[in-house]
Amino acid sequence: MTDLTDFKISEKWPAKNPTVLQLYSFPTPNGVKVSIALEELGLPYEAHTVTLSDADVKSPEFLSINPNNKIPAIIDPDGPDGAPIGLFESGAILIYLAEKTGQLMGETATDKAKTLQWLMFQMGGLGPMLGQMGFFTKFAGSEWEDKRPQQRYVDEAKRLLAVLDKELDGKEWIIGSHYTIADIAIAPWLRALVFYGVKERLGWADHTNLVNYLARFEKREAVQKGLVTPPRS
Ligand SMILES: N[C@@H](CCC(=O)N[C@@H](CS)C(=O)NCC(=O)O)C(=O)O
Numbered sequence: 001m002t003d004l005t006d007f008k009i010s011e012k013w014p015a016k017n018p019t020v021l022q023l024y025s026f027p028t029p030n031g032v033k034v035s036i037a038l039e040e041l042g043l044p045y046e047a048h049t050v051t052l053s054d055a056d057v058k059s060p061e062f063l064s065i066n067p068n069n070k071i072p073a074i075i076d077p078d079g080p081d082g083a084p085i086g087l088f089e090s091g092a093i094l095i096y097l098a099e100k101t102g103q104l105m106g107e108t109a110t111d112k113a114k115t116l117q118w119l120m121f122q123m124g125g126l127g128p129m130l131g132q133m134g135f136f137t138k139f140a141g142s143e144w145e146d147k148r149p150q151q152r153y154v155d156e157a158k159r160l161l162a163v164l165d166k167e168l169d170g171k172e173w174i175i176g177s178h179y180t181i182a183d184i185a186i187a188p189w190l191r192a193l194v195f196y197g198v199k200e201r202l203g204w205a206d207h208t209n210l211v212n213y214l215a216r217f218e219k220r221e222a223v224q225k226g227l228v229t230p231p232r233s
Contacts, residue, residue, distance in 0.1 A: 002077040007086060009075070012061035013048035018077055021045040024065065025072035025230055026052055029188040030127065033090045034072045034097075036184050036226030041101050047230035076100075091123040094181040106178040114175040118182035126164075126189050129156045134196045157193075158202055161210060168209035172216065187217040188227075 004010045004018045015022050023038065023045050025031040038045045050056045050071050057069040065073045066088035074093055079085030080100075087093050095116070098104045105112045133153035135141040141149065164174075164186070173179045174186060190210060193199050205211065217223055 002084065004075060004077060004084060007075055007084070008064035009061045009073075009086075012059060013050065015046060017046055021077070022075040023047045023072065023230065024050045024062065024074070026050055027228060027230070027232060028052070028071070029130075029192045030070070030090045031072045032188050032226050032229070033184050034074065034093050035229040036188070036223050037094055037097050037104065037181060039222035039226045039229070040184070040220075041097060041103055043097070043101070049230040049233060051233075091119055091185065094119065094185060098181050104179070104181045104184070106175055106180055111175055111178055111180070115180040115182045118174045118180075119185050122182065122185040122189065126160050126186060129153060129160060130189050130192055130196075133157045133198065134192065137198050137201075138196045154198070154201060157198070161202060161204070161207055165207040165209045168213050171209075173213075183217060187214055187223075190214050191218075 002018045004015050004022070009024060010018075010022075013022075013024060021038070021043055023034055025034060025047065026049060027035075035047060050062060050073075052071070056062060057066075057071065062073075063069060065075070065086045068088065070088070072090055072093065073086065073088040075084055075086045076096075077084045085096075087096055094104075098115075105115045133150075133156070136144070136150035136153050144150070167174065171177075174182045191214065193202060193204060199205070
């Protein structure tokens, strides 16, 4: 029987079935990337709700798996070198799962390179920029008198949406006809625009390719399940 007791995180979030992959997450745009990927891949897993409160993400148990105090994180008891592995950073987890299963990175070496390219675009651009835009439009930053930071991130969000909308012209998914981990990383961030209440300000409805792309994504059964996993409480 697999033993996860070496992982301190299992003291606060014990595994009911330590033989399956353990997911520590919350249903945010970064969190659902991993639950959606796991659902798409049909890998058995156990999902633990880790809230964004300091009591969870800054607990010694959670910090033992991610010193950067952010969800999502995983433990795969069936790790690559014959031992369990703990991982954090959603992009790294997506690549790990895709390589483990040989799925969700297209078919050819070119598909894989393009998948990684768009995944990096999300991790280094779309996610951080939209996250900052959310801070300056919905959260504490929205009250700042100086509106220049807010405008900067709104402008950057508009620019990034235009890049994606153009790229998706005539394409089903971001690298073409194959649905990949890059889509799983990008699409949840597009959904966040509703949450931030900025759809109109960004002219979302004029981005027809993106509107259709997101609708295609949300129709997938695995996406619907992944979006509510783990439950908020
Ligand atoms: N680059 C990280 C970002 C993860 C991230 O920002 N997680 C947020 C929720 S979406 C979080 O855990 N925030 C809690 C905190 O910062 O205390 C990833 O992609 O995994």
